[in-house]
Amino acid sequence: MARKDKMSGNEAVATAMRQIEPDVMAAFPITPSTEIPQYYSKFIADGKVDTEFIAVESEHSAMSACMGASAAGARAVTATSSAGLAYMWEVLYIVASSSLPVVMAVVNRALSAPININNDHSDSMGARDTGWIQLYAESNQEVYDNYIQAFSIAEACRLPVMVCQDGFITSHGVSNIELLEDSEVKDFVGEYMPADYLLKSENPLAIGPFGVSSYYMEIKRKQAESMKASMPIITEVADKYAKLSGRQYSFFEEYMMDDADIALLIIGSSAGTAKATVNLLRSEGKKVGLIKLRVFRPFPRESLAKAMCKVKAVAIMDKAESFSNSGGPLFSEARSSLYDLPNKPYAINYIYGLGGRDITVEHFCEIYNDLFAIIDSNDPGDVYRYIGVRDSRFK
Amino acid sequence: MENINLTEIRWHGRGGQGAKTACMLLADAAFNSGKHVQGFPEYGPERMGAPITAYNRISDAHCDVHSNIYYPNYVVVVDETLLNSVDVTSGLHEAGALIVNSKKTPEEIRQKVNGYPGKICVVDATAISLETIGKNFPNTPMLAATVKITNLIETNKFLQDMEESLKHKFSKKPHLIAGNIAAFKKSMEEVLVG
Structure with missing residues (x-):
């Protein structure tokens, strides 16, 4: 009980x-x-x-x-x-x-x-x-x-x-x-x-x-x-x-992904804030979804890539900087997992939340708007980005 | 989108005044009345006397959001001197209320918070605490005033609940129980709404 x-x-x-x-x-x-x-x-x-x-x-x-x-x-x-x-x-x-x-x-x-x-x-x-x-x-x-x-x-x-x-x-x-x-x-x-x-x-x-x-x-x-x-x-x-x-877990959770055009891939507590954003945008008729990764090791390469391929653009959210000059750790692996698939989405990296920097529903709205712009223009722009950082030189 | 009937509360206090404790007690009390709750302080390098912020989300169903609260329904200020240095009404809903520990009138407070147009409630929590508990624990009366003003929990249920939890907390200092309960009641009676 x-x-x-x-x-x-x-x-x-x-x-x-x-x-x-x-x-x-x-x-x-x-x-x-x-x-x-x-x-x-x-x-x-x-x-x-x-x-x-x-x-x-x-x-x-x-x-x-x-x-x-x-x-x-x-x-x-x-x-x-x-x-x-x-x-x-x-x-x-x-x-x-x-x-x-x-x-x-x-x-x-x-x-x-x-x-x-x-x-x-x-x-x-x-x-x-x-x-x-x-x-x-x-x-x-x-x-x-x-x-x-x-x-x-x-x-x-x-x-x-x-x-x-x-x-x-x-x-x-x-x-x-x-x-x-x-x-x-x-x-x-x-x-x-x-x-x-x-x-x-x-x-x-x-x-x-x-x-x-x-x-x-x-x-x-x-x-x-x-x-x-x-x-x-x-x-x-x-x-x-x-x-x-009564609580079912998997390698990742798909939230509103079945008919989504764009999605986030995210780990941890901020997934909750992102889900609230999905609810908000869905109430406005926007087809957005979310994937929350629970198991990072072992990395569920094939099933995750398949889930990401349901959408046209995915924002891969990293709460860690790799200093690799090519994106955060989740981005590197998730994006690489898409490489062999014919219908792969645009994959954009956002570094967020470093050292406790708060991320809000408004930030997630901004990211979903970026993704809509990318699929409308067919131009991903720079795929290695930050969100919630003050310094305008690094926009 | 499911309506979870969410109320968001932001607490402003100074390290050592018990704003975090009051925030956690409010979460406990709301949970005991069947609500879904969140209670969390904003952590940093805390020092006695430094400004601190704590937050509550109280709703009828699970709330997913894990960010801080920028558009609260209610703001509680445990230390009046913070009105000089912190923009306490930032984002505060006009339909909500600002609740301040002060001897001043609501109109006097309004002048200090850029004319915030919503409800302003005052209670002299410091005086109540000194009178009932014998020490300056303004968080106890501020918690009671918040319960009264927000109407989130039935007040008798809240008092019963607090009595139970105080009995547990102060099992070795039973003399503190009556003082705290008196502080709750007095604050609920004296809080002025303007």
């Missing part, structure tokens, strides 16, 4: 964590993810959970402790943001490459400099090539649902999962949520019973050995295959979760 409540996204993650009761949590505080270990420490202090909390001295150590615990056969979790995630860099690769199903709550925050505590996706987008599965959420409800599904995905795929939400916007914003019963969550994730682990004496195992040139490449090829193999598992877990919760 679902229980209606209201809470912030951080509290939602901590609540899901309490319901799952992992064996080990290792964490170091950093805004805006600090509340997650804070709430969870209280659950431990109040005797509500029996998790070993390791108060480490840095994020590098937090991820290292998760790696050790996971290798030893424990269900291990952490939470971080921004510079904390950056400080874990080295160990992120080791965890993924060692097939350790660690689950990490990432509360997305900008990277320095200048120092900024607000939301953008530069932290987790920077970690996109570390071999972790990445799930993104629009709301507190979605981050709760993603967090519960993450364990089933990670443990079936033997890959670590980042469960991302937008710092402050959903992490600290309180809104309505439907929680599952504790027993339903426990049953859904089940007991963690890895087939092999470091402390299993009857089956000795080496984790993290030296890999010479004559083996290394085969291992990396196999790791790439495991990311591909995670796709049907992500779908299976979503379907199983839908039966339990």
